[in-house]
Amino acid sequence: MNAPELTEAEHLGLYLRATDTGDEWWRVTVADRPQTYRLEHGVQHAQGNGAVDIDLVVDAENLRAKLKKWHREGFVFEARGAVPEADALQRAAFMPDLQRAAAQRRAGAAAPGAGLGPGSNSNSGEARAATVRIGEVDVPCGAGGALVPRVNPAYLFSERFNDIVEDIVENKRVMLIGHTGAGKTSLIEQVAARAGHGVVRSNMNGQTTVGDFVGFWTVKGGETLWVDGVLPTAMREGLWLIVDEIDFAEPSILAALTAVLEPHGRLTLKEKGNEVVAPHPAFRLFGTANAVGAMSQFRHLYQGANLMNEAFLDRWRVYLLDYLSPAEETDVLVRTLAPHMTPTVAATLAAIAADCRAAFAREDLASAFSTRRLLDWAELMLRTGDPERAAGPAIYAKVSPEDATLIRGIIRHHIAPAE
Ligand SMILES: Nc1ncnc2c1ncn2[C@@H]1O[C@H](COP(=O)(O)OP(=O)(O)OP(=O)(O)O)[C@@H](O)[C@H]1O
Ligand SMILES: [Mg+2]
Structure with missing residues (x-):
């Protein structure tokens, strides 16, 4: 693959390499501004098509650098015909078209008639439902x-x-x-x-x-x-x-x-x-x-x-509905348990919850760690001043001994013992 000898349009298509976890791919298409290219990346697992996990827009020079890099990494140009020019143009036109349509719809949506509540269908000039x-x-x-x-x-x-x-x-x-x-x-x-x-x-x-x-x-x-x-x-x-x-x-x-x-x-x-x-x-x-x-x-x-x-x-x-992010959960902890919960304590607790959920996703833990559990544990620890004691009824007693041991390890990783 010697990029400078070809026009960029000739590089549009799919680049593939096999990995242990599935086929890894990059897709190159034209972006919506002239001389820019959209690069999408994903991994196709045995269970099905993986989602796009990288999606960026680059200029021609950048594209050439990427092509060289992929070549070094073992990606093979798979399908030139995969994205013919007409399709590429249509593809590029989609988002701007859609955004225009959505903006128009929003502008029109201020009108009455959504239908929620008894007053909203009123056609008699009386005030609309608040x-x-x-x-x-x-x-x-x-x-x-x-x-x-x-x-x-x-x-x-x-x-x-x-x-x-x-x-x-x-x-x-x-x-x-x-x-x-x-x-x-x-x-x-x-x-x-x-x-x-x-x-x-x-x-x-x-x-x-x-x-x-x-x-x-x-x-x-x-x-x-x-x-x-x-x-x-x-x-x-x-x-x-x-x-x-x-x-x-x-x-x-x-x-x-x-x-x-x-x-x-x-x-x-x-x-x-x-x-x-x-x-x-x-x-x-x-x-x-x-x-x-x-x-x-x-x-x-x-x-x-x-x-x-x-x-x-x-x-x-x-x-x-996924769990709240650690930042959001920190916020919820502080607000729910005001005025006693401090942002630093809350951030640590949210990080522990996030680590437990990551362990759950890896199947190291068999039990999920809910926001409800986190709030309950936090409330009890404010009363006892002791995270370990509070974790007894709020967490450990609800999970298997193996899970309790792992969660205790995660907690100790985040909280140094009191002097
Ligand atoms: N965005 C949020 N802000 C504040 N608190 C929240 C938020 N989301 C969840 N919570 C708290 O987490 C707890 C659990 O939420 P909820 O009962 O809605 O979960 P659920 O998904 O319906 O659970 P289940 O599947 O067990 O019914 C609630 O007590 C709620 O106070
Ligand atoms: Mg529920």
């Missing part, structure tokens, strides 16, 4: 009431949550997946708390029957009465329904849910003479799960979870 700003999104306020969760003033709305909050406003069905204690339920509850929407929760990993969920007939004082289940109740009253651990739901419950997964989907109460329940405009439906979709690799940790079929999943926006 909104609260959550992150970068204006969320229409609900009717309030006893079912509105309590605001957690220490709750941190990460920037990553903006898309989810916007989906809620747009009446999309949102499923949050992630490890236990990553913050799935609290995200929904804190949006509802701030916007004044009532929330009901129904956990599928337990005794929830289709009767509890959809409704049942009962006899009271000699009279036969229908009792609405949690789903029709939420739909009629405009509540937010969180179906927790949806991957444990029994098929009859999933069948009832499927009917209301469309934004205006109605529920037919077959047991009640096919009465049709139409959703209140403020009704929202959420699912949470630990081991669905992208989390399926952790199914062995969440015994009994069902695989959900793709047709069902495709009716949701599914977000993988």
Whole structure:
């Protein structure tokens, strides 16, 4: 490969080399400014195509230097035809086009009609329902009431949550997946708390029957009465329904849910003479799960979870909620345990949590380390002044002896013993 003798356009394509972990590749395409090139890098594992982990734009000179370097490293030019010029131009045009379209949509989105809350469909010139700003999104306020969760003033709305909050406003069905204690339920509850929407929760990993969920007939004082289940109740009253651990739901419950997964989907109460329940405009439906979709690799940790079929999943926006970053978790610790928690202590605790999660990802640890566990441990250590003693009930007693030993090692690595 002698770069200067060819034009850069002739170097567009794919460069490959085999490694122990899979095929490593670089892809060269034209970038959106003249004389610039986009370089993407990834590794294709046996399990499938790895994500792009490096994505940069370089000039022609830089590209030539890279080509030489890859040549030295054993990369072989694999596919010149892989990115023909027309495709490359179209590819380069995509992001600018999309960004223009998105900016136009944002400019138009200030108009009413998102449909959240009773007042938002008003067409009579009366004032629109008030909104609260959550992150970068204006969320229409609900009717309030006893079912509105309590605001957690220490709750941190990460920037990553903006898309989810916007989906809620747009009446999309949102499923949050992630490890236990990553913050799935609290995200929904804190949006509802701030916007004044009532929330009901129904956990599928337990005794929830289709009767509890959809409704049942009962006899009271000699009279036969229908009792609405949690789903029709939420739909009629405009509540937010969180179906927790949806991957444990029994098929009859999933069948009832499927009917209301469309934004205006109605529920037919077959047991009640096919009465049709139409959703209140403020009704929202959420699912949470630990081991669905992208989390399926952790199914062995969440015994009994069902695989959900793709047709069902495709009716949701599914977000993988990862643990907060160490900086975010430090912030949450300081705010939750104010005024006693100091930023330095918090940063150390967040670093310990991050190390435990890394050990978990390497499968050195069998137990996940949740934000809930971290907060609980921190709270107890403020009371006892002793991280090791506090770790007993907050951590060690909940995990295997091997895991406890490893976690103790991680903690000692970060915390020198007191004098
Ligand atoms: N962004 C955040 N800001 C402040 N606290 C948070 C945040 N995210 C999570 N937490 C705290 O972590 C704890 C666990 O969160 P949550 O109950 O939402 O987890 P979860 O993902 O629903 O867990 P599970 O799968 O076990 O139901 C909560 O008590 C909450 O206070
Ligand atoms: Mg939860």
